[in-house]
Amino acid sequence: xxxxxxxxxxxxxxxxxxxxxxxxxxxxxxxxxxxxxxxxxxxxxxxxxxxxxxxxxxxxxxxxxxxxxxxxxxxxxxxxxxxxxxxxxxxxxxxxxxxxxxxxxxxxxxxxxxxxxxxxxxxxxxxxxxxxxxxxxxxxxxxxxxxxxxxxxxxxxxxxxxxxxxxxxxxxxxxxxxxxxxxxxxxxxxxxxxxxxxxxxxxxxxxxxxxxxxxxxxxxxxxxxxxxxxxxxxxxxxxxxxxxxxxxxxxxxxxxxxxxx
Numbered sequence: 001x002x003x004x005x006x007x008x009x010x011x012x013x014x015x016x017x018x019x020x021x022x023x024x025x026x027x028x029x030x031x032x033x034x035x036x037x038x039x040x041x042x043x044x045x046x047x048x049x050x051x052x053x054x055x056x057x058x059x060x061x062x063x064x065x066x067x068x069x070x071x072x073x074x075x076x077x078x079x080x081x082x083x084x085x086x087x088x089x090x091x092x093x094x095x096x097x098x099x100x101x102x103x104x105x106x107x108x109x110x111x112x113x114x115x116x117x118x119x120x121x122x123x124x125x126x127x128x129x130x131x132x133x134x135x136x137x138x139x140x141x142x143x144x145x146x147x148x149x150x151x152x153x154x155x156x157x158x159x160x161x162x163x164x165x166x167x168x169x170x171x172x173x174x175x176x177x178x179x180x181x182x183x184x185x186x187x188x189x190x191x192x193x194x195x196x197x198x199x200x201x202x203x204x205x206x207x208x209x210x211x212x213x214x215x216x217x218x219x220x221x222x223x224x225x226x227x228x229x230x231x232x233x234x235x236x237x238x239x240x241x242x243x244x245x246x247x248x249x250x251x252x253x254x255x256x257x258x259x260x261x
Contacts, residue, residue, distance in 0.1 A: 043076070046073035048073075049070045052068060052071055055073040055079045063085050065086065066140075069082040081142055083140055084138070090165055094165065097207070100127065105121065106120060108120060125144070126148035127144055128145075161186075161187055164204060164207055164254075167203065168192055168195070169192040183257070186256070188253040191252060196243070197223055197242060200250055201218070201220070204241070213229035215228075230259075234259060235257065238255050240254075
């Protein structure tokens with residue numbers, strides 16, 4: 001279903017729908033059949049051109065200044081929208097993280113590999129955000145799934161660290177977790193960047209704060225910068241950024257540990 005959604009919205013975004021139809025009801029019915037496999041009822045129940053689909057969930061925000069390209073609604077409740085906005089992709093990503101986390105959504109690793117974006121879960125619901133810079137604006141697609149199998153009511157408990165957004169290429173990394181229920185989680189990655197450790201630490205620190213963590217303290221010493229956090233007196237976390245001896249390479253390490261009682 002995700003692949004079909006991407007294909008359908010791709011036709012909307014490329015202008016093929018608008019270019020080959022006059023927007024009449026008959027043409028849209030033909031397009032619903034085109035975007036659905038043979039046999040049975042069409043999976044596409046609404047094609048919205050230049051507007052949000054009527055089925056778009058009101059709690060999932062769209063930037064006020066966005067230019068709506070179009071959207072699709074599927075018979076299984078899946079809805080998607082494509083729009084253009086003047087923000088850069090990082091700003092758009094932070095907009096969605098902040099807006100949805102404040103409503104109880106949790107960052108998740110559930111996004112499939114062929115969707116180069118990020119995912120948030122709320123119970124079994126999922127939102128995928130995919131964005132790319134195109135000259136002076138960003139083209140974005142947002143997908144809503146009312147029931148996604150890789151999300152579950154416990155998804156937020158399986159991951160406590162933020163799902164980091166990067167503004168520089170990531171060249172490597174890893175991570176892990178321990179315990180059932182989860183007792184600790186860690187992640188590290190290398191960045192191709194000339195930014196100072198303090199600048200990068202500040203960038204990733206903001207993502208901790210947006211994910212609901214409280215800053216305990218922060219410091220910088222030479223080529224390293226760090227910060228420590230707490231969350232609801234249940235978790236403690238540390239963020240460390242180091243400028244390596246390899247020119248243009250930075251290492252970021254983050255770790256969260258469940259606090260003892």
